[in-house]
Amino acid sequence: MARAVSTRRKIGFTIAAWAVGLAIFFPILWTILTSFKTEAEAISSPPSFLFFDWTLENYTTVQERSNYFRHFWNSVVISLGSTVLGLIIAIPAAWSMAFVPGKRTKDVLMWMLSTKMLPPVGVLIPIYLIFRDVGLLDTKTGLVIVLTLINLPIIVWMLYTYFKEIPGEILEAARMDGATLRDEIIHVLTPMAVPGIASTLLLNVILAWNEAFWTLNLTAAKAAPLTAFIASYSSPEGLFYAKLSAASTMAIAPILILGWFSQKQLVRGLTFGAVK
Amino acid sequence: MATQHSRSAARIMISPAVVLLLAWMIVPLALTIYFSLLRYNLLMPGTERFVGLLNYKLFFNNPAFFTALINTLLLVGGVLIITVVGGILLAILLDQPIWGQGIVRILVIAPFFVMPTVSALVWKNMFMNPVSGLFAEFSKAVGLAPFDFLSQAPLASIIGIVSWQWLPFATLILLTAIQSLDSEQMEAAEMDGASALSRFWYITLPHLSRAITVVILIQTIFLLSVFAEILVTTNGGPGNASTNLTYLVYARSLLNFDVGGGSAGGVVAIILANIVAIFLMRMIGKNLDA
Amino acid sequence: MGRITLDKVTKKFGDVEVIPPLDLTIEDGEFVVFVGPSGCGKSTLLRLIAGLEDVSGGEIRIDGKPATDLPPAKRGLAMVFQSYALYPHMSVRKNIAFPMKMAGMPEDEQKRRIDNAARALNLTDYLDRRPGQLSGGQRQRVAIGRAIVREPAAFLFDEPLSNLDAALRVGMRMEISELHKKLDTTMIYVTHDQVEAMTMADKIVVLRAGNIEQVGSPLELYRNPRNTFVAGFIGSPKMNLIDGAEAKKHSAETIGVRPEHIDVSPSEGTWKGRIGVAEHLGSDTFFHVHDTGLAETITIRAGGEVGLHHGDTVFLTPQADKLHRFDGQGLRIA
Numbered sequence: 001m002a003r004a005v006s007t008r009r010k011i012g013f014t015i016a017a018w019a020v021g022l023a024i025f026f027p028i029l030w031t032i033l034t035s036f037k038t039e040a041e042a043i044s045s046p047p048s049f050l051f052f053d054w055t056l057e058n059y060t061t062v063q064e065r066s067n068y069f070r071h072f073w074n075s076v077v078i079s080l081g082s083t084v085l086g087l088i089i090a091i092p093a094a095w096s097m098a099f100v101p102g103k104r105t106k107d108v109l110m111w112m113l114s115t116k117m118l119p120p121v122g123v124l125i126p127i128y129l130i131f132r133d134v135g136l137l138d139t140k141t142g143l144v145i146v147l148t149l150i151n152l153p154i155i156v157w158m159l160y161t162y163f164k165e166i167p168g169e170i171l172e173a174a175r176m177d178g179a180t181l182r183d184e185i186i187h188v189l190t191p192m193a194v195p196g197i198a199s200t201l202l203l204n205v206i207l208a209w210n211e212a213f214w215t216l217n218l219t220a221a222k223a224a225p226l227t228a229f230i231a232s233y234s235s236p237e238g239l240f241y242a243k244l245s246a247a248s249t250m251a252i253a254p255i256l257i258l259g260w261f262s263q264k265q266l267v268r269g270l271t272f273g274a275v276k
Numbered sequence: 277m278a279t280q281h282s283r284s285a286a287r288i289m290i291s292p293a294v295v296l297l298l299a300w301m302i303v304p305l306a307l308t309i310y311f312s313l314l315r316y317n318l319l320m321p322g323t324e325r326f327v328g329l330l331n332y333k334l335f336f337n338n339p340a341f342f343t344a345l346i347n348t349l350l351l352v353g354g355v356l357i358i359t360v361v362g363g364i365l366l367a368i369l370l371d372q373p374i375w376g377q378g379i380v381r382i383l384v385i386a387p388f389f390v391m392p393t394v395s396a397l398v399w400k401n402m403f404m405n406p407v408s409g410l411f412a413e414f415s416k417a418v419g420l421a422p423f424d425f426l427s428q429a430p431l432a433s434i435i436g437i438v439s440w441q442w443l444p445f446a447t448l449i450l451l452t453a454i455q456s457l458d459s460e461q462m463e464a465a466e467m468d469g470a471s472a473l474s475r476f477w478y479i480t481l482p483h484l485s486r487a488i489t490v491v492i493l494i495q496t497i498f499l500l501s502v503f504a505e506i507l508v509t510t511n512g513g514p515g516n517a518s519t520n521l522t523y524l525v526y527a528r529s530l531l532n533f534d535v536g537g538g539s540a541g542g543v544v545a546i547i548l549a550n551i552v553a554i555f556l557m558r559m560i561g562k563n564l565d566a
Numbered sequence: 567m568g569r570i571t572l573d574k575v576t577k578k579f580g581d582v583e584v585i586p587p588l589d590l591t592i593e594d595g596e597f598v599v600f601v602g603p604s605g606c607g608k609s610t611l612l613r614l615i616a617g618l619e620d621v622s623g624g625e626i627r628i629d630g631k632p633a634t635d636l637p638p639a640k641r642g643l644a645m646v647f648q649s650y651a652l653y654p655h656m657s658v659r660k661n662i663a664f665p666m667k668m669a670g671m672p673e674d675e676q677k678r679r680i681d682n683a684a685r686a687l688n689l690t691d692y693l694d695r696r697p698g699q700l701s702g703g704q705r706q707r708v709a710i711g712r713a714i715v716r717e718p719a720a721f722l723f724d725e726p727l728s729n730l731d732a733a734l735r736v737g738m739r740m741e742i743s744e745l746h747k748k749l750d751t752t753m754i755y756v757t758h759d760q761v762e763a764m765t766m767a768d769k770i771v772v773l774r775a776g777n778i779e780q781v782g783s784p785l786e787l788y789r790n791p792r793n794t795f796v797a798g799f800i801g802s803p804k805m806n807l808i809d810g811a812e813a814k815k816h817s818a819e820t821i822g823v824r825p826e827h828i829d830v831s832p833s834e835g836t837w838k839g840r841i842g843v844a845e846h847l848g849s850d851t852f853f854h855v856h857d858t859g860l861a862e863t864i865t866i867r868a869g870g871e872v873g874l875h876h877g878d879t880v881f882l883t884p885q886a887d888k889l890h891r892f893d894g895q896g897l898r899i900a
Contacts (some may be wrong), residue, residue, distance in 0.1 A: 013372040020366060021383035024443065028386055030410070031398050043408045046417065089296065092289030100286035108294065115301045117553040119501050121522040122542040125529050126307035149300040156293060172618050173651035177665035177712070178639035181285050187664075191655040210391040212504035213522075217530065227504070230393040234508050241402055248394045259389035260382050267452045270445070271490045279620045281637055 028252070035059070035245035042241035058246035066229065068250055075225035075251075077140050078215070079208035082147035083155070083201055089148075090155040091197075095185060097156075098163035099171055109160065112153040120150070120213045131218060138220045146218065147208045154207070155200055158269045162196025163189070199265030202258060206266075209255045226251040305546070311539035318533035331540035341541075343516045344524040347431055348548075351520055352499045354435040355442060356492055362439075363446030363491065364484065368476075370447070371454045381451075388444040392504035399437045400426060400509045430510045430518035437505055442498075446491045453487035454480065496552050500545075521545045568629065568720040568752030569594045570615060575624035577610055577776075584610055585776040587624060592720075592754060592769075597746050600756045601763040601799070602773035608756045609724055611773070615754065616722055617641050628719060639668070644713035645722040648729065650705045652697035652712075658684075659693040662711045669716075676715075683711040686745075703734045710745070720752035727762065739765060760800055764788070772796050794896040797822045803852060803867065805890070808860045818891035818899055825852065825867040827888035832874065835881025839864060844876055855880060 022029075034042050036054045062068050097105045127146065128137070136142030166189065174188045190197070212227040219228050230251050233244050259266070315327045335341055370380060387395065403410050404425040412422035425433040457480065465475050503522050506512055512519035512527060519527070525545060529538025570592040577585040584607050592598050600608040613619045615626060617638035626634045633641050644665070652661050659680060666676045684690045687707040697705055706726060713721055723742070727735045743766050746753050757763055763770050764784045772779040772787065772795075780792040784800075791797035797805045801824055809820040829835070830853065839858035844851060851872055855864045866882060874880060891899040 010373050010375070013369065014374040014376070017369050017372070017374045017380050018376065020369065021380040024440070025383040025386050027395070027398055027403065027440070028390065030402065031394075034402065045408070045413055047410065047413055089292050093293035096286035096290040100282050102283070102286075108290070112293070112297055114553060115297050117497055117549055118301065118305070119522065119542075119545045119549045121501065121503070121525045122546040122549070123304035123308055124526065125311060125535055125539050125542060126304040128530070129307075129535075130304075149296060152293060152297060167649055167651065169647045169649050169651040170653065172616075172638075173645065173647055173712075174653075174664070175618065175638045176616060176643065176645045177716075178668035179664075180639075180668075181282075183668060188653055192653070194655075206389060210389070212392040213501060216393075216504060216507065217526070227391050227393050230391065230397060231504065231508055233397055241408075244397060244401060248398055252390050252394055255391070256386060256389045259385070263381070263385055263448060264452075266388075267449050270494060271449060271487075279618065279637075 028256075031245045032249050033245075034241050035249045037242050037245075039240055039242045042245070058242045059250070062243055062247045062250070066232070066247075068229070068247065071224055071226050071229035072250070074140060074223055075209055075227075078143045078147060078223075078225050079205045081140070081144040082151060082208050083204040085144065085148045086152050086155040086204060087159075087197065087201065090152060090159050091190070092185070093156050094159035094163050095189060097160050098166075099168055109157065112156055116150070116153045124213075124217060128217065137218060138223045140223045142218060143215060143223060143225070146214050147211060150211075150214070151204050151207055154269065155204055158200040158203065159193070159196065161268065162193055162200070165196075166192055199262055200269065202262040203266055203269040206255055206259055206262070308539045308542050308546075311535050312543050314536045314539075316535040316539075318535060327536070331536045332544075335537060335540045335544065340516045340519065340524060341544075344519045344521050347516075347518065348500065348520040348522075350431060351435055351438070351502060352496055354432075355439045355499055356495060358435070358439040359442045359446040359495065360488060360491060362443050363450045364488075366443070366447040367450035367454050368480075370451050381448075385444045385448055387441050388448075390441065392441065393508055395441055396437060396505040396508040399433075399440070404433060426510055427514055430514065434502075434505055434509060434518055437509070438499065438502055442495055445495065449491050450484060450487055453484050457483050493552075493555065497549075500549055500552065521548070568592075568718075570720060570752065570754070571627040571630075572615070573625040573627070575611075575614060575626060576622045577607075577614060577619065578622040583622075583776070585614070588776070588778060590771065590778065590781070592752060594752055595750050597743075597753045597755065597766060597768045598771060599763040599767035599769070600754065600771050600773055601758065601760055602779075603799075604758055605775075606773040607776035608758075608773050610776075612645075612722055612724055612754060612756045616643055616645050642716075642719040643722055644716050644718035644720075645724065646706075646709045646713050646726045648725040650697070650709040650726075650729075652705055652708055654697055657694050657696060658689060658700070658708050658711075661697065661708055662715055665712060665716045679715040680711075683714050686714070687711050702730050703738060706730065706738055707741075710742070714745075714749070718751070720754060723753065723755040725757055726755075727757070728759075742766065761802060764800065770800075772799060790898065791822075791890065792898055794820055794822065794892050797890060797892070803865045806861065806864050808864075810860075812860050813891075816889065816891055819894045820892040820896065822890035822892065823884040823888060825865045827885045828864070828866040829883045829885065830866055830868050830872065830874070831881045831883070832878065833881065835883040837864070837882040837884075839880060839882060841874060841876055841878045841880055844874065846870075853880070855882065858882070 033049070035058055036056070037048075037052050038055055038057070041048060041052045097109060131137045131142050136145070170192070171184055171188060174184045179187065209225075210227065212231075215225050215227045216231055219225070230247060233247060312331050313326060313328060314324050315330070316324045366384065370377065370384070374380065401409065406412050406422045406424035411425070415422045461479060462475060465479055470478065501522050502520060503526065506518055506520065506523045507526075510518045512523045516524075521541065522545065525538050525541035528534050528541055572588060572590040574587040574589060575585065576583065576587050588611070600611060602608050610619065614621050617633070617636060621634060624634075625632060628641060628643070653664065656664065662680050662683060663676050666679065680693070681690075684693055687710060689704070689707055689711060692700060692704060697708065700708065709726070726742075727738050730738060739762060742753075742755075755762075755766060767784055769781060770784055770787055771781050774795055780787060780796045787796060787800045791800060791805075794807060798807060803825050805822045805824045806828075807820055807822045813819055813821045837858050837860060839855040842854045842856045842863065844853050847870070849870050851868045851870060853866050853868060853874065855866060856862070858864050864882065868874075893899050
């Protein structure tokens with residue numbers, strides 16, 4: 001790779017790449033900019049790009065009128081709760097499959113993945129009715145349960161691919177050193193797998209945060225996370241661009257930042273380790 | 277490679293995950309199939325009765341079903357073509373020596389982290405709105421009549437929005453795959469006198485084939501269930517012009533309260549997804565060995 | 567102490583029998599090397615003794631007590647792995663302390679033992695580093711340190727030197743031998759390298775396909791290999807094995823003669839041939855002689871400064887009393 005690239009070529013590619021990158025990012029940028037405009041400026045024609053009177057009033061209005069922070073908190077509880085619960089169930093399972101593989105391990109993994117392919121709409125009705133009958137509709141608990149279950153296969157798979165990279169000899173060494181199974185998992189495996197567990201956590205928080213089928217169908221006002229909160233801007237409030245933008249910016253900002261940190265793990269997690 | 281002791285421990289530790297997923301799969305599935313054989317409307321409680329395959333017959337005879345089926349296929353196919361072709365081109369572009377590669381990467385990947393309801397609303401109102409959206413402003417500026425995307429071309433507009441969300445995913449995975457290509461292989465091909473185009477055709481593309489398959493299959497799972505984007509932008513309309521299977525079942529059961537009919541649709545959706553899933557499992561299964 | 571007995575031990579993976587019934591006794595304080603080509607079952611045998619695999623049949627006794635069903639931790643054995651298997655997230659000190667911590671040993675006793683082990687293994691300055699910051703040889707020493715502090719009944723080594731470069735390997739070989747002299751504890755050492763086996767062992771166990779081909783001291787194996795396999799495996803360069811008419815002259819199916827037991831002369835001798843490759847090592851010269859009509863190549867070892875070169879015609883004379891004779895089954899004829 002030690003080859004001089006002609007500067008002119010590099011300039012050309014740089015301009016092209018930045019142009020495409022900015023075009024793709026533009027809707028997000030535009031949303032963020034609009035969130036700082038007044039409503040009048042937001043629909044002014046021709047639209048102003050940077051030279052307008054910056055204001056924060058949209059953010060305060062959104063919080064006051066629709067209690068943004070309650071929905072934000074719902075999103076946090078639901079996404080973190082379902083991920084942590086999922087990890088607790090998945091770590092032992094992934095340990096089993098990575099370090100004590102049997103003849104059927106591969107089939108079990110495949111089967112777990114196949115549950116992910118069940119289209120949610122196919123099971124929406126029974127889940128909806130069951131939740132209605134046991135009082136889980138529009139509760140955070142209900143959503144934590146559902147999101148744990150739909151993301152469990154991904155969590156198991158991600159952990160499995162990370163655990164596979166830990167040499168089994170180290171766990172055997174621990175066994176020779178007198179560690180019980182519990183010691184082995186707590187003192188040896190988990191600390192060694194911290195990077196893998198952290199990226200699994202990150203990716204699943206992102207997936208759960210953005211999940212928009214179950215969260216829309218199983219919540220009303222009380223437990224609605226940000227996905228459902230934003231959907232309520234569908235109409236007619238959606239025509240108040242500045243407020244819509246402020247609400248949208250607040251809904252995506254935390255996860256956008258988390259996501260940028262986890263790009264690499266994202267590839268691995270979402271392709272079940274097939275692309276690294 | 278283990279002892280009896282560790283094998284039985286393994287069995288115990290894997291069981292919570294297996295039991296939960298088994299329950300999650302079997303219970304609702306069985307209920308869906310059961311409901312699909314009933315006349316069951318939430319507005320008329322107490323009138324449930326067994327009707328055999330009537331719900332399926334009604335579902336298939338309903339013209340909305342075929343529209344939804346075709347819309348589903350168009351949506352999945354359209355988004356796949358746009359994201360895979362665009363993803364390959366973008367990945368190649370980003371793999372070139374450029375200044376600020378890390379920042380461009382961050383810009384390109386961003387839409388993937390935007391929740392579906394937000395991206396649908398932003399596109400619908402701030403870009404595609406025929407009166408005050410940015411596209412309308414642009415048309416006016418160049419002297420054209422504004423185009424009402426969501427009523428004139430609802431499905432194409434939704435394909436556009438969904439493609440915007442998934443293009444980053446395809447790009448990121450294909451870029452990762454391209455970067456894992458052994459540079460010596462490229463140099464060898466260059467020594468052998470292969471042109472840039474034939475290097476792409478004979479080396480880069482085959483190297484990407486596995487990543488491309490993974491992208492197609494994984495996106496398909498998610499694209500079959502596109503829901504929020506439709507709910508927020510068009511509500512499946514005008515008419516059924518942008519209704520896919522997922523949305524049709526939702527509308528049947530939760531808007532019309534027809535649990536029986538909705539369940540029949542759900543079963544059909546499951547069968548369709550399974551056809552796709554079979555290919556996906558084969559593919560990932562192969563990669564497990566590799 | 568550390569007397570280990572294997573009684574009709576077998577191991578099957580599914581339907582494949584990797585270790586047919588096998589009997590072996592390892593005396594207390596002995597340095598035993600399991601040697602054989604890859605896939606001969608030597609590592610599996612070690613793992614059976616360690617308890618990392620279940621036996622499919624037979625019994626393992628440690629100091630006369632049945633250990634067949636004991637988990638690895640309860641067998642009182644320590645193991646040094648091929649990859650060293652250090653805990654990457656713990657400092658050297660914590661790595662060495664881990665088995666003692668698991669055993670619930672008092673802190674001050676732990677500290678005393680760590681300090682002793684560190685001094686003996688030249689690790690004192692590295693106790694607070696992570697394994698990732700150490701060289702291959704240092705990691706090896708940490709792994710040994712972790713084994714020593716437990717004061718086990720026996721040490722198990724699974725190809726511990728195969729990840730080190732050649733120079734380091736010679737050094738570590740001597741360190742392990744010295745350690746054995748000093749501790750006087752049973753050691754079982756697995757390797758595919760016959761040089762390690764010859765230089766370190768009190769007793770060598772040669773394995774092939776799960777079967778014990780021969781057990782004996784290094785020199786016994788060198789002098790009296792029980793069959794053609796052991797003959798070819800022990801000794802470097804390999805013994806020349808010749809069959810056909812020449813063997814018949816000695817009323818055997820195969821005869822074997824080591825390269826160092828063939829005299830070479832430019833003018834006269836029993837066999838005639840032409841030198842192919844000549845490897846000059848300074849102290850010795852290895853000649854690969856072709857066109858003898860006996861075998862493809864006859865390897866001979868001559869002194870350092872023999873004036874013979876590629877393409878020369880030479881005459882070879884095997885030393886009659888160093889000739890090994892084998893029958894049709896490849897077994898030694900006494």
